[in-house]
Amino acid sequence: MSVERTLYHFPLDPASRQVRLALGEKRLAFQEKVEKYWEQRPDFLTLNPSGLTPVLVETQGSGRATVICECRAILEHLDETTPEPDLLGREPADRAETRRLMQWFDRKFDFEVNGLLLHEKMEKRLHGLGAPELAALRAGREALRAHLAYADKLLQGRDWLAGRRLSLADFAAAAHLSVIDYFGDVPWRDYPATKTWYMKLKSRPCFRPLLADRWPGLTPAAHYDDLDF
């Protein structure tokens, strides 16, 4: 069955990155369309009324297209339609743990860390909202440390975040952390288990496109694409 895929994404959007990692890991080729989601392009709003990236369009050989909007919907869809390699887990308990951690990063981390750090360092720049506020940056960095400590505790007893196998939980965490890392804000050396885990992920072929991302006016930290950071 031949399916053509087009992904509308923004390179520094953690939700988009999760989908790019999953497509890469499942070796599914796709065409890329970079979407400046904050511009709210009418054609893009027709595809996804929420106006958010990522959106995946799958076109069958027959010409019939399916539009899949929002990160979780796309990830569950990919795992249902291309089950190998499995990225959710085989047993109900494994799947529950993978999904618990996806929610942890997409909700809790996003609210507590991205809402401060990425808002101040990235969104304000992209949307022309002025200089970052130091108090917000400080609060974001403190929240980030709490999340890194939690990941480190998990990874001291597990090969991967959700257990013995690579899963979408790893992609969720890595997608979020990699954007923060682009801005140089991850204190890796204080969280050795998490650093080792991130080195393993960074070396995977699916990760390479993310390390090549650059956005005009936003220069990544020197170590951003360094596999030996």
Next chain:
Amino acid sequence: MSVERTLYHFPLDPASRQVRLALGEKRLAFQEKVEKYWEQRPDFLTLNPSGLTPVLVETQGSGRATVICECRAILEHLDETTPEPDLLGREPADRAETRRLMQWFDRKFDFEVNGLLLHEKMEKRLHGLGAPELAALRAGREALRAHLAYADKLLQGRDWLAGRRLSLADFAAAAHLSVIDYFGDVPWRDYPATKTWYMKLKSRPCFRPLLADRWPGLTPAAHYDDLDF
């Protein structure tokens, strides 16, 4: 296979309500434990480190327990382990639409409406944070109207929110709207298609426990449990 279920939930939490509706619709019996999540009870934090409701604990006849945390993880789990009645949709495009709308309500509605209306009217009361701010209430009610208009547009062409069949998208929307409705803030008469849809949902057996919810100090609107509102 005999499975005993215990649901930790808070009656006026939209995420918890979605799980109660799904359990009810699938006719799965469960024991209830009402959790005042804001008290951050240590035993509850051991179950779910994020401290959020809902949490479902399934105990097999063998005594082995599986802890499933967070709304989306529980809903996907229930649909995988008890596939009938199907609440996600059979075709990939249907499942994508159901999940798109789940995200719409859990993220966009939650941020734009609950973050203002429920925060001011419920959370401030529960957590002793003082009186509601009128400007926030006004902004929340305005955002609510935009969401109701969107639901109404969808429901003018569809039997249920995601298409021809009842799905988790309906439960997501109804769980959120029903909590807002507890506080009397839904202008139903201006959105007739949505009102008809909500009447259909309210009459389902799975909805009855939600209509019986009361919380000390928070009195529901007079029409809250009225099937002919």
